Amino acid sequence: MVAPALQTVDRPGKDNGRAAHGELTWDDARRLAFDCAGPLGPESMPLGEATGRTLAADVVALQEMPHYASSAMDGWTVSGDGPWVLTEAGQPLHSGEASPVVTGGVIPPGAQAVLRVESGRLGTNAAGQVMLMLREGASPGEPRPGQHIRKSGEESAAGEVLIPAGTTLNPAHIALAAVAGFDQLTVRGKPLVKMLVTGSEVVAARLPAPGQVRDAFGPQLSTVIQMLGGTPGPLVRIGDSYEEWLTALGASEAPMGQWPDVVVTTGGTGRSGADHFRNAVLALGGRLLIDGIAMRPGHPAAMGKLPNGRFVVGLPGNPLAALMALFTVGGPLLAALGHQPIPGISPVPCGTIIDAHRASTRLMPFRWIQDLAAPVDYTGPGMMRGLATADGVMVVPSRGVQPGEPVPAFALPWRPELRPPLAGS
Numbered sequence: 001m002v003a004p005a006l007q008t009v010d011r012p013g014k015d016n017g018r019a020a021h022g023e024l025t026w027d028d029a030r031r032l033a034f035d036c037a038g039p040l041g042p043e044s045m046p047l048g049e050a051t052g053r054t055l056a057a058d059v060v061a062l063q064e065m066p067h068y069a070s071s072a073m074d075g076w077t078v079s080g081d082g083p084w085v086l087t088e089a090g091q092p093l094h095s096g097e098a099s100p101v102v103t104g105g106v107i108p109p110g111a112q113a114v115l116r117v118e119s120g121r122l123g124t125n126a127a128g129q130v131m132l133m134l135r136e137g138a139s140p141g142e143p144r145p146g147q148h149i150r151k152s153g154e155e156s157a158a159g160e161v162l163i164p165a166g167t168t169l170n171p172a173h174i175a176l177a178a179v180a181g182f183d184q185l186t187v188r189g190k191p192l193v194k195m196l197v198t199g200s201e202v203v204a205a206r207l208p209a210p211g212q213v214r215d216a217f218g219p220q221l222s223t224v225i226q227m228l229g230g231t232p233g234p235l236v237r238i239g240d241s242y243e244e245w246l247t248a249l250g251a252s253e254a255p256m257g258q259w260p261d262v263v264v265t266t267g268g269t270g271r272s273g274a275d276h277f278r279n280a281v282l283a284l285g286g287r288l289l290i291d292g293i294a295m296r297p298g299h300p301a302a303m304g305k306l307p308n309g310r311f312v313v314g315l316p317g318n319p320l321a322a323l324m325a326l327f328t329v330g331g332p333l334l335a336a337l338g339h340q341p342i343p344g345i346s347p348v349p350c351g352t353i354i355d356a357h358r359a360s361t362r363l364m365p366f367r368w369i370q371d372l373a374a375p376v377d378y379t380g381p382g383m384m385r386g387l388a389t390a391d392g393v394m395v396v397p398s399r400g401v402q403p404g405e406p407v408p409a410f411a412l413p414w415r416p417e418l419r420p421p422l423a424g425s
Contacts, residue, residue, distance in 0.1 A: 040189025226414035267317030301325035
């Protein structure tokens with residue numbers, strides 16, 4: 001199959017599946033990516049998989065916690081004053097009787113306290129009955145009424161809210177839910193993301209030969225998507241043919257039959273006959289929501305929506321350009337689907353002159369130098385060395401900036417604090 005000739009964007013108002021607005025500004029592109037999606041519905045999840053997820057419904061105590069009175073110590077349950085006649089465990093006690101109990105054991109009817117094992121000893125009386133007596137060294141007044149007994153309901157009454165909706169679940173929450181008798185929790189939806197790495201020249205291992213490039217996406221993309229709020233699904237590698245694009249986008253089913261909410265592709269977003277993102281989306285009945293962004297690097301980025309509701313985010317093939325596009329479009333999209341606000345932008349003081357640059361916004365990784373944001377070196381579209389040392393990314397307007405001027409900036413997913421380091425750190 002030969003890919004159809006790449007068409008230009010039609011005039012506004014013509015409904016042919018293509019974006020009617022052409023290349024968007026950086027601000028408009030990220031806002032559109034956020035506004036075009038709504039929060040995913042809640043899902044039920046096993047306790048062991050729910051850590052880090054956001055609770056969608058209150059966890060309410062199904063019964064009292066604890067749901068029975070129990071012993072806090074190994075020893076004996078006792079009734080009345082000692083010494084006590086020893087009886088069988090678990091039987092109702094009368095005054096002057098005791099029975100053995102272990103930590104967590106049920107307190108029998110009539111028991112008034114627990115004598116811990118360190119404070120008691122067994123002997124016999126003149127009638128040959130086994131007796132429980134206080135050991136020398138026991139604390140004065142031991143055991144006091146109610147001592148070492150965990151009362152039913154002392155942690156929670158039935159119907160009490162244990163964990164409110166909106167809580168980000170940590171391991172302690174999971175343990176609390178388990179103690180309360182839950183096997184599953186209802187959590188807010190989180191977008192599942194399939195990744196499609198394209199390029200016949202891309203190699204996944206070893207040093208690349210001339211004409212080849214090493215895959216920079218496979219080792220990092222899953223982690224970055226997770227940091228942006230998505231759940232990484234399968235990563236599929238294909239070549240550059242139109243048929244491979246159609247097959248990969250048209251069969252985007254994840255393991256266990258779960259369909260992804262988003263497909264992220266790398267490469268194929270240019271305007272040449274070898275770039276198939278746009279035509280593949282349209283051939284599958286989809287439409288383009290973003291058809292280029294006035295930014296550098298990353299201007300060929302695109303985003304579409306397929307008839308089944310899945311979003312497709314097309315990243316350029318160069319690594320730095322791809323990440324800048326992912327932060328611009330993918331971050332807001334995943335935030336909207338995952339019940340989160342659009343990623344924040346904050347001003348930072350620029351540490352140098354940055355000249356004007358036609359009509360494009362420039363995304364410039366920077367480092368903090370004496371509390372000023374200074375652009376890093378090695379920031380060509382295909383370079384990763386500069387980003388690896390960066391503290392954040394400046395969003396530089398086309399008019400340029402002057403030293404000390406505040407510039408919009410965003411944090412990197414792996415460096416969420418967008419502020420200068422403390423002195424000495």
